[in-house]
Amino acid sequence: MFGSKKSKRVYLDYAAATPLSREAKAAMLPYLTDSFANPNAIHREGQTARNAVEAARDSIAHTFEIRPEFITFTSGGTEANNLAIRGAVMAVRRENQPLGELEVITLKTEHPATQKTVAALKKRGVSVQYAPVDDVGLIKIEAFQKLLSEKTVLVSVAYTNSEIGVIQKLHALRKAIRQAEEKFGTTILLHVDAAQAPLWLKCQFDALKADLVSFDASKCNGPKGVGLLLRSRRVELVPVTYGGGQENGLRPGTENVAGAVGAAVAFQEAQKNWKRRTAAVAAVRDAAIEHIHSELPQVILNGPVGEQRQANNINISIPGLDTEFATVVLDKHGFAVSTKSACAGAGGGESTVVREISNDPARATSTLRISLSPDTKLKDLERLTAVLKQHINKMAKYSR
Amino acid sequence: MFGSKKSKRVYLDYAAATPLSREAKAAMLPYLTDSFANPNAIHREGQTARNAVEAARDSIAHTFEIRPEFITFTSGGTEANNLAIRGAVMAVRRENQPLGELEVITLKTEHPATQKTVAALKKRGVSVQYAPVDDVGLIKIEAFQKLLSEKTVLVSVAYTNSEIGVIQKLHALRKAIRQAEEKFGTTILLHVDAAQAPLWLKCQFDALKADLVSFDASKCNGPKGVGLLLRSRRVELVPVTYGGGQENGLRPGTENVAGAVGAAVAFQEAQKNWKRRTAAVAAVRDAAIEHIHSELPQVILNGPVGEQRQANNINISIPGLDTEFATVVLDKHGFAVSTKSACAGAGGGESTVVREISNDPARATSTLRISLSPDTKLKDLERLTAVLKQHINKMAKYSR
Numbered sequence: 001m002f003g004s005k006k007s008k009r010v011y012l013d014y015a016a017a018t019p020l021s022r023e024a025k026a027a028m029l030p031y032l033t034d035s036f037a038n039p040n041a042i043h044r045e046g047q048t049a050r051n052a053v054e055a056a057r058d059s060i061a062h063t064f065e066i067r068p069e070f071i072t073f074t075s076g077g078t079e080a081n082n083l084a085i086r087g088a089v090m091a092v093r094r095e096n097q098p099l100g101e102l103e104v105i106t107l108k109t110e111h112p113a114t115q116k117t118v119a120a121l122k123k124r125g126v127s128v129q130y131a132p133v134d135d136v137g138l139i140k141i142e143a144f145q146k147l148l149s150e151k152t153v154l155v156s157v158a159y160t161n162s163e164i165g166v167i168q169k170l171h172a173l174r175k176a177i178r179q180a181e182e183k184f185g186t187t188i189l190l191h192v193d194a195a196q197a198p199l200w201l202k203c204q205f206d207a208l209k210a211d212l213v214s215f216d217a218s219k220c221n222g223p224k225g226v227g228l229l230l231r232s233r234r235v236e237l238v239p240v241t242y243g244g245g246q247e248n249g250l251r252p253g254t255e256n257v258a259g260a261v262g263a264a265v266a267f268q269e270a271q272k273n274w275k276r277r278t279a280a281v282a283a284v285r286d287a288a289i290e291h292i293h294s295e296l297p298q299v300i301l302n303g304p305v306g307e308q309r310q311a312n313n314i315n316i317s318i319p320g321l322d323t324e325f326a327t328v329v330l331d332k333h334g335f336a337v338s339t340k341s342a343c344a345g346a347g348g349g350e351s352t353v354v355r356e357i358s359n360d361p362a363r364a365t366s367t368l369r370i371s372l373s374p375d376t377k378l379k380d381l382e383r384l385t386a387v388l389k390q391h392i393n394k395m396a397k398y399s400r
Numbered sequence: 401m402f403g404s405k406k407s408k409r410v411y412l413d414y415a416a417a418t419p420l421s422r423e424a425k426a427a428m429l430p431y432l433t434d435s436f437a438n439p440n441a442i443h444r445e446g447q448t449a450r451n452a453v454e455a456a457r458d459s460i461a462h463t464f465e466i467r468p469e470f471i472t473f474t475s476g477g478t479e480a481n482n483l484a485i486r487g488a489v490m491a492v493r494r495e496n497q498p499l500g501e502l503e504v505i506t507l508k509t510e511h512p513a514t515q516k517t518v519a520a521l522k523k524r525g526v527s528v529q530y531a532p533v534d535d536v537g538l539i540k541i542e543a544f545q546k547l548l549s550e551k552t553v554l555v556s557v558a559y560t561n562s563e564i565g566v567i568q569k570l571h572a573l574r575k576a577i578r579q580a581e582e583k584f585g586t587t588i589l590l591h592v593d594a595a596q597a598p599l600w601l602k603c604q605f606d607a608l609k610a611d612l613v614s615f616d617a618s619k620c621n622g623p624k625g626v627g628l629l630l631r632s633r634r635v636e637l638v639p640v641t642y643g644g645g646q647e648n649g650l651r652p653g654t655e656n657v658a659g660a661v662g663a664a665v666a667f668q669e670a671q672k673n674w675k676r677r678t679a680a681v682a683a684v685r686d687a688a689i690e691h692i693h694s695e696l697p698q699v700i701l702n703g704p705v706g707e708q709r710q711a712n713n714i715n716i717s718i719p720g721l722d723t724e725f726a727t728v729v730l731d732k733h734g735f736a737v738s739t740k741s742a743c744a745g746a747g748g749g750e751s752t753v754v755r756e757i758s759n760d761p762a763r764a765t766s767t768l769r770i771s772l773s774p775d776t777k778l779k780d781l782e783r784l785t786a787v788l789k790q791h792i793n794k795m796a797k798y799s800r
Contacts, residue, residue, distance in 0.1 A: 011445060016438035017654070025432055032425055032623065038416035042727055043736035045411060075475030075625065078643040078653035113652060116642035218654060223432065225475065225625050225656030240641060242516035243478035252513060253478035254417070254618060256625030327442055336443035 010380045011336045014312055015162055015196060015371035021221040021269060024262040028223065031258035039255050040246065049257050056264035063268045064213075064230060066205040072229045072237075072250050073260050077195040077216030078113040079240075080227040083251065084191045084212040085117045085156055087237035089126060092153050092187075099125035103151035107131055107139065109164075109353045111341065114156050114193055127151060136304035137166035137357050141176055148180035148188065156191040159208065160201065162341045163353040163369055164303030165313025167201065174209035189235060195219050195227075198270040199374075200278050200311045211235050215267065217259070222266030226259040277374050282311040285372060288381035289314060295385050296392065300363055302354050312372040314381075317354060318392065319362040326368065326391055333387045335380075338369050410780045411736045414712055415562055415596060415771035421621040421669055424662040428623065431658035439655050440646065449657050456664035463668045464613075466605040466630055472650050473660050476627040477595040477616030478513040479640075483629050483651065484591045484612040485517045485556055487637035489526060492553050492587075499525035503551035507531055507539065509564075509753045511741065514556050514593055527551060536704035537566035537757050541576055548580035548588065556591040559608065560601065562741045563753040563769055564703030565713025567601065574609035589635060595619050595627075598670040599774075600678045600711045611635050615667065617659070622666030626659040677774050682711040685772060688781035689714060695785050696792065700763055702754050712772040714781075717754060718792065719762040726768065726791055733787045735780075738769045 031052055037045035039053050054068070061068040074080045089102055099121070106118050108130050122128045129152075131144040139157065148155075155177060160167045170192060177188050192210035197203050198220040205213060212235060217226040229250075231237065243252025286306075292299055292314075302315040318326070323339050330337055340351040355364035370384070431452055437445035439453050454468070461468040474480045489502055499521070506518050508530050522528045529552075531544040539557065548555075555577060560567050570592060577588045592610035597603050598620040605613060612635060617626040631637065643652025686706075692699055692714075702715040718726070723739050730737055740751045755764035770784070 009445070011437075013437065013441055013443065013446070016441050016446070017436055017449075019434075019436040020432045028432075032420045032428075034419075036417055036419040037411075037413065037736070041413055041416050041736070041738055042724070043413065043731040043738070045409070045736050046413070046416070049417075075479070075656075076653040079475070079641055081643070082641040111643075112645075113643035116652070120642050216654075223656075223658070224654055225659055241479055241482040242520050243481070243511075243513035245512075252516070253476040254616075254624055256475075256623075258623070259625050324442070331443040336437070336441070336445050338441055338443070 009334050009336065010376075010384070011373060012370045012376065012384070013336050013338050014373045015219070015341070015369065016338060017224075018199075018219060018221045018373070020223055020262065021266055023269060024222050024265040027265045028258040028262040031261050035257070039257060040244070049255075052257050053255050053260050056260040059264040060228065060267055063264075063271050064203055064205045066230050069248070070231050070233070072231070072247050073255065074227040074229055074251055075225055075256070076218070076227040077193070077214050078227070080214035080216070080229040081111070081113040081156075081193055082117050082240050083229050083237065084214055085114065085154065086121060086240050087250070088154055088189050088191065088212060088235060089121055091236040091238045100127055101151060102153050103127040103129060103149060104154045104156065105129045105131055105144070105147055105152055106156045107133060108356045109133055109137055109161055110156070110158055111162055111193060111195070114158070118156065133357060135357050136308070137161055137164050137353070138304065138308065139168055139173065141169070141172050144173070145176040145180070148176065150184045150186060152180065152186070152188050154189045154191060156193070158193040158196070160194075160196045160310040160313075161303070161353060162196050163351060163367070164315045164357070165310035166303045167308050167310060170209045187234065196310060198267055198274070200274060200281075202274060203271060205230055217263035217266050220266050220270040222263040223259050226256060226263040228263070228267075278311040281372050281374055281376065284376055284378050284381070285311060285314055287378050288385075291378075291382055292316065292385050295389055302357065302363070302367060312376075314370040314372070315354075316368050316370075317363040317366045318368065319366050321366050321392060321395060323366045323368050326388065329391050330384065330387060335384050335387065337384075339367050340369060409734050409736065410776075410784070411773060412770045412776065412784070413736050413738050414773045415619070415741070415769065416738060417624075418599075418619060418621045418773070420623055420662065421666055423669060424622050424665040427665045428658040428662040431661050435657070439657060440644070449655075452657050453655050453660050456660040459664040460628065460667055463664075463671050464603055464605045464630060469648070470631050470633070472629045472631070472647050473655065474627040474629055474651055475625055475656070476618070477593070477614050478627070480614035480616070480627040480629040481511070481513040481556075481593055482517050482640050483637065484614055485514065485554065486521060486640050487650070488554055488589050488591065488612060488635060489521055491636040491638045500527055501551060502553045503527040503529060503549060504554045504556065505529045505531055505544070505547055505552055506556045507533060508756045509533055509537055509561055510556070510558055511562055511593060511595070514558070518556065533757060535757050536708070537561055537564050537753070538704065538708065539568055539573065541569070541572050544573070545576040545580070548576065550584045550586060552580065552586070552588050554589045554591060556593070558593040558596070560594075560596045560710040560713075561703070561753060562596050563751060563767070564715045564757070565710035566703045567708050567710060570609045587634065596710060598667055598674070600674060600681075602674060603671060605630055617663035617666050620666050620670040622663040623659050626656060626663040628663070678711040681772050681774055681776065684776055684778050684781070685711060685714055687778050688785075691778075691782055692716065692785050695789055702757065702763070702767060712776075714770040714772070715754075716768050716770075717763040717766045718768065719766050721766050721792060721795060723766045723768050726788065729791050730784065730787060735784050735787065737784075739767050740769055
């Protein structure tokens with residue numbers, strides 16, 4: 001569909017979905033067909049499938065520099081976040097302890113998988129605090145530090161925000177958490193949703209300074225329906241769904257063998273080349289942002305500039321413009337972009353992320369997210385800017 | 401791997417896993433690569449993915465004769481059972497109602513996905529009753545009827561048992577439930593786990609007389625990692641994991657587009673030919689059971705004979721024999737069989753199913769499950785019997 005001369009399309013929604021890499025696909029195919037057995041069976045066919053799952057786990061362990069037994073396969077980033085947050089909070093709860101004695105700290109700018117999981121815990125009585133963020137989405141560390149209390153058992157933040165690309169300073173968070181742990185004599189787990197990160201940032205487990213890290217293969221050229229939860233030695237978890245003893249009792253159901261195999265290849269490729277990929281794409285991004293600003297001075301960039309921004313993320317607001325309609329117009333001209341995150345409802349409604357950083361409804365309801373692929377060219381973004389400018393001028397005429 | 405002359409293998413673990421059909425694979429491939437977009441995006445690529453998911457849902461709706469809006473895609477049969485059981489019980493619970501006022505009835509012979517989900521509810525306070533089964537695993541309807549009470553909100557049973565193949569009489573269950581509903585003026589939902597059924601039995605939604613039906617694509621020549629939950633108009637559900645609004649708010653996370661497409665093809669094929677497939681395989685099964693009995697008179701068949709047994713299931717006990725070791729020996733001779741269900745731990749330990757129907761530890765610890773494929777030949781099962789007989793004789797010599 002893409003790349004044919006007849007209908008040249010420019011796909012700029014890489015934060016929502018990425019194509020399966022040729023290597024990941026090739027690795028998966030044998031496990032879709034010939035080697036189809038259940039990895040829990042003890043016969044030869046079962047062992048072939050078991051070996052494939054465990055080789056995938058070993059590969060992922062190597063990629064993220066963590067021991068394989070601390071890796072759990074899930075059905076995606078959403079389930080990984082559910083398992084991390086609900087699984088960890090419920091595991092630290094003592095028998096009959098009121099849930100109100102346990103506190104979770106997160107952000108109002110988080111992905112729905114985190115927001116809604118935390119909200120479900122809150123409904124059951126868990127105490128929830130929201131750490132404030134500044135006008136580019138960065139956590140205000142001092143305010144965050146003040147929120148940490150004797151009750152805090154878990155902090156859940158995204159490494160990079162899926163809408164505005166802000167990269168949180170995990171070292172500073174960890175430092176604040178460690179100080180609180182020492183002060184209160186407690187354990188405070190840090191969960192990092194790194195679903196958007198592997199193509200663009202180093203995700204070595206220790207470097208992230210987290211106790212729990214979520215990934216989603218479909219965001220980095222792996223298959224849809226496969227996620228990961230990595231955990232540190234000090235994390236106890238309870239499952240969020242129940243059944244067979246697969247994944248060390250943490251995630252029941254027959255393993256998605258082909259999915260695990262494809263994911264392992266995708267994560268490896270993503271992490272192997274992240275630095276070069278990031279440098280190249282960030283240069284295109286920055287030139288494009290500059291171009292957009294020069295052509296459309298009224299545009300507001302959401303999120304930070306420079307190194308604190310995920311390399312492939314551009315998110316702008318055009319106050320007064322119906323950007324949902326603009327997305328449709330851009331689509332007709334061959335550009336696939338979105339207004340916000342697909343899971344937050346890619347269509348209408350305001351961006352809760354931009355509302356939170358700006359407290360400006362006009363800005364929050366006029367967002368455009370342009371997420372670049374490693375192949376995006378500056379001239380494509382210049383063409384997009386021209387189409388957008390033409391559309392804005394046309395709209396201005398109508399509204400006069 | 402299979403079918404090569406060099407290492408002719410006979411795969412007899414069709415209840416644990418089935419190969420992806422050529423048609424399902426062909427349907428999936430475009431959605432693994434070219435049409436990779438997120439179905440929640442509003443651009444053209446997103447709409448292509450959305451259309452694929454909804455066309456898959458429509459196809460499944462046609463296959464099972466249900467409206468598409470009552471179909472939820474999950475990550476497998478296990479998750480479907482979790483959503484059915486926990487989702488339905490939690491949805492009928494009134495604000496602040498003590499969970500002890502709600503009762504679930506199930507069987508001790510159920511798959512772990514049901515057993516463990518019910519156990520988790522029990523731990524939270526839900527009342528649980530186990531309906532007794534007879535010596536072939538059939539629910540004792542009169543005793544079941546007596547268990548139904550004003551508190552009963554859900555009954556959860558497998559259509560066919562994954563270990564011993566017994567097919568429950570759903571019409572009789574529904575009749576008993578309807579009488580109780582009239583007597584108590586309540587609603588009692590019937591959840592049927594039909595994961596093993598589509599290749600062998602008609603699974604038209606209305607014919608199953610259930611309110612909730614679970615399926616797993618990987619059990620009928622579809623991909624691993626895809627399940628379904630079908631529900632009737634009167635069912636309310638709450639999700640078991642939290643996140644984006646996908647699947648009508650019942651199952652968050654980016655849809656596994658290729659998986660949904662492959663599953664739709666697999667379910668359609670399974671149901672199109674079930675009758676012919678069942679007639680052919682049941683004939684092989686019955687001839688094989690007769691042959692095993694004549695060669696090994698000490699063998700006990702677990703589960704019913706004839707039409708009340710899933711066409712491809714043979715489950716025998718050989719009291720005194722270490723059948724886990726026998727499985728390994730058979731594997732060396734080219735036969736892939738299991739002792740029990742893969743999710744129940746395909747290796748050692750007793751079968752809780754056979755223990756429940758027999759109350760005989762010797763029988764429960766010496767099970768062999770031989771689950772036939774549509775291509776299984778009687779002569780393969782005769783060869784298996786010969787290997788098994790030789791092995792039994794050898795073991796008898798050692799124990800003398």
